Amino acid sequence: MIRRETDSFGSVDVPKEALYGIQTVRCMENLSFSRKKLSDYPAYIQALSMVKKAAALTNGRVGEIPIPIQEAIVTACNELIRGAHLQHFPIDPYHGGGGIGTNMNVNEVIANLANTYFGYERGTYEPVSPNHVNASQSTSxxxxxxxxxxxxxxxxxxxxxxxxxxxxxxxxxxxxxxxxxxxxxxxxxxxxxxxxxxxxxxxxxxxxxxxxxxxxxxxxxxxxxxxxxxxxxxxxxxxxxxxxxxxxxxxxxxxxxxxxxxxxxxxxxxxxxxxxxxxxxxxxxxxxxxxxxxxxxxxxxxxxxxxxxxxxxxxxxxxxxxxxxxxxxxxxxxxxxxxxxxxxxxxxxxxxxxxxxxxxxxxxxxxxxxxxxxxxxxxxxxxxxxxxxxxxxxxxxALSETTVPLVVDLKEKFGYQIVSDALKTNGTEGLRQLQTNGGDFR
CATH class of the missing domain: 1.20.200.10 (Fumarase/aspartase (Central domain))
Structure with a gap:
């Protein structure tokens, strides 16, 4: 089952039950390459939804959007913040356009979800449009x-x-x-x-x-x-x-x-x-x-x-x-x-x-x-x-008792010259003798 959505570039088929819309589909078709989806990053979707919720609360407070629309947007955002509807974020998050696909995907999902509370079908974008969700904001x-x-x-x-x-x-x-x-x-x-x-x-x-x-x-x-x-x-x-x-x-x-x-x-x-x-x-x-x-x-x-x-x-x-x-x-x-x-x-x-x-x-x-x-x-x-x-x-x-650690120990005890002379005279054996005889390596 599909529905038809239209913008200035033409018409696109969208799955009938999808919460996303035409802009999301265009992003999927044109800007996908990484084999990742936005839905792979649920914490990011939650953060985006928090930003949209804060924007809706502010826009309602200052009179930029009607209070019933604000309330519907906030309710939709709360669902996304709880982790619902992840399957409706199919875009590749690595896409050009400064993140426009991500922002539009979120706007469309929230708008369609909000409209269901008013009894409207997905894809009608009324009374809540993506522009209401994006009011006073930019993708940037x-x-x-x-x-x-x-x-x-x-x-x-x-x-x-x-x-x-x-x-x-x-x-x-x-x-x-x-x-x-x-x-x-x-x-x-x-x-x-x-x-x-x-x-x-x-x-x-x-x-x-x-x-x-x-x-x-x-x-x-x-x-x-x-x-x-x-x-x-x-x-x-x-x-x-x-x-x-x-x-x-x-x-x-x-x-x-x-x-x-x-x-x-x-x-x-x-x-x-x-x-x-x-x-x-x-x-x-x-x-x-x-x-x-x-x-x-x-x-x-x-x-x-x-x-x-x-x-x-x-x-x-x-x-x-x-x-x-x-x-x-x-x-x-x-x-x-x-x-x-x-x-x-x-x-x-x-x-x-x-x-x-x-x-x-x-x-x-x-x-x-x-x-x-x-x-x-x-x-x-x-x-x-x-x-x-x-x-x-x-x-x-055994490693700690090998030659170099022994040299360091004896140098601390007897001084550099005596240790050097012991090495020159009898090599490693001279060091052992020095250690045993308390300073005498001969």
């Missing part, structure tokens, strides 16, 4: 605001996940403070170190990254709703612009504020670049963690052999019994993808032009995709790798 300030609200929400949950993972690392670090092993610089033997101290270095890195992510959350609450297209506010009344943030705060419960210059907000999306950079830095940190675990667990006979990682599956179709560090390696794959998403965001910054960065949507989606990747991977890494890994204490102790 709607999507700008909603994507930042979504990123902030996702980051808040992600930071809690990081805290949990960090807690697991703290437990391991505390347990391993009594285990001595060897440090390495330039992949060469170094001085003795406690295994727990090395891991506490990772804990401290995560503290720093979490602090930076919390700052990013605050950045995402600085938005431009009311600036309409390029920051001028043209198309929105002064009363609307003065009241929209009050309503948005009520709807979202978030401490949203305006960018100090809304023309700046339309042109420059470096705040998204900052958030993406924080995710990149976190990914780089986890790349080092994963690589270190691979090295420390390498072997079992011809590698470092300091750690034992949980065996979760066969490691080779050729070598019987071989077990690979597949979880650290999968974390590496995840982090490489995050770095790729950051490159997308930085490209958006580089290619903004004149009065509006129309590529902002790609940056927002890339950030949400990066967060999603780590949200899925890190709990698996924590549960299936970190919690079950153990230290090979006997081997670590």
């Amino acid at each position: 300030d709607v999507c700008h605001t909603a994507i930042r609200l979504t990123i902030a929400q996702q980051l808040e949950a992600f930071v809690q996940l990081l805290r949990t993972l960090q807690g697991t690392m703290k437990e391991k670090a505390e347990r391993w403070l009594q285990i001595s092993t060897i440090s390495r610089t330039c992949l060469q033997d170094g001085m003795r170190v406690q295994l727990g101290d090395s891991l506490y270095g990772v804990v401290a890195m995560l503290d720093r990254r979490i602090t930076s992510l919390n700052h990013s959350i605050k950045q995402m609450h600085v938005i431009n709703l009311g600036g309409t297209v390029i920051g001028s506010g043209v198309g929105a009344s002064i009363d609307y612009r003065e009241n929209i943030l009050v309503q948005l705060k009520k709807v979202t419960g978030k401490p949203v504020t305006h960018r100090s210059n809304l023309y700046d907000a339309a042109q420059h999306v470096d705040d998204l670049g900052d958030v993406s950079n924080e995710l990149k830095q976190l990914a780089n940190g986890f790349i080092k963690v994963a690589k270190d675990l691979r090295l420390r667990s390498s072997g079992p006979e011809a590698g470092f052999g300091e750690l034992n990682l949980p065996a979760v599956q066969a490691g080779s179709s050729f070598f019987p019994g071989k077990v690979n560090p597949v979880l650290p390696e999968t974390l590496l794959h995840c982090c490489f993808k995050v770095l790729g998403h950051d490159r997308t965001v930085q490209a958006v910054l580089e290619h903004g032009e004149l009065d509006l960065n129309v590529f902002e949507g790609a940056a927002g989606m890339a950030i949400l995709d990066a967060i999603s990747l780590m949200e899925k991977m890190l709990p698996v890494f924590q549960e299936s790798c970190l919690k079950g890994m153990t230290a090979n204490e006997k081997h670590c102790k």
Whole structure:
């Protein structure tokens, strides 16, 4: 069953029961390539619906739309905020036009849903039209605001996940403070170190990254709703612009504020670049963690052999019994993808032009995709790798008593010259004699 909708470009067939309309269908036909759908981002749809709800409440308050229409729009928005009707958001979120497809998809769904409350069929767009839903707004300030609200929400949950993972690392670090092993610089033997101290270095890195992510959350609450297209506010009344943030705060419960210059907000999306950079830095940190675990667990006979990682599956179709560090390696794959998403965001910054960065949507989606990747991977890494890994204490102790750690110990005790003379005279044996005889290596 279909219905026919018409605009200035002609007529289009729309599924009869679809809440979306002609603009959504055109976006699907012309601007789809990523194999993703807006419905894959329910938190973004909820944020868009919150923005539309706040706008409707403000428009009703200042007399831009009739109160019955305001109430119908708000009711429709509440349904979407609860997560209903996701199947009616089929557009590709990575599309040109500065996000127009996203805004129109939301406008059409809300309008059609609102009209059902008045007993009208979908596609009639009366008494509620998409223009009522979009009153005093532009795609530019709607999507700008909603994507930042979504990123902030996702980051808040992600930071809690990081805290949990960090807690697991703290437990391991505390347990391993009594285990001595060897440090390495330039992949060469170094001085003795406690295994727990090395891991506490990772804990401290995560503290720093979490602090930076919390700052990013605050950045995402600085938005431009009311600036309409390029920051001028043209198309929105002064009363609307003065009241929209009050309503948005009520709807979202978030401490949203305006960018100090809304023309700046339309042109420059470096705040998204900052958030993406924080995710990149976190990914780089986890790349080092994963690589270190691979090295420390390498072997079992011809590698470092300091750690034992949980065996979760066969490691080779050729070598019987071989077990690979597949979880650290999968974390590496995840982090490489995050770095790729950051490159997308930085490209958006580089290619903004004149009065509006129309590529902002790609940056927002890339950030949400990066967060999603780590949200899925890190709990698996924590549960299936970190919690079950153990230290090979006997081997670590043997490594901590090899030549270079011994040189460092003896140098601290007897001074550089005596240790140097012992090495020159009898090599490693001279060091052992020096250690045994209390300064006499002959």
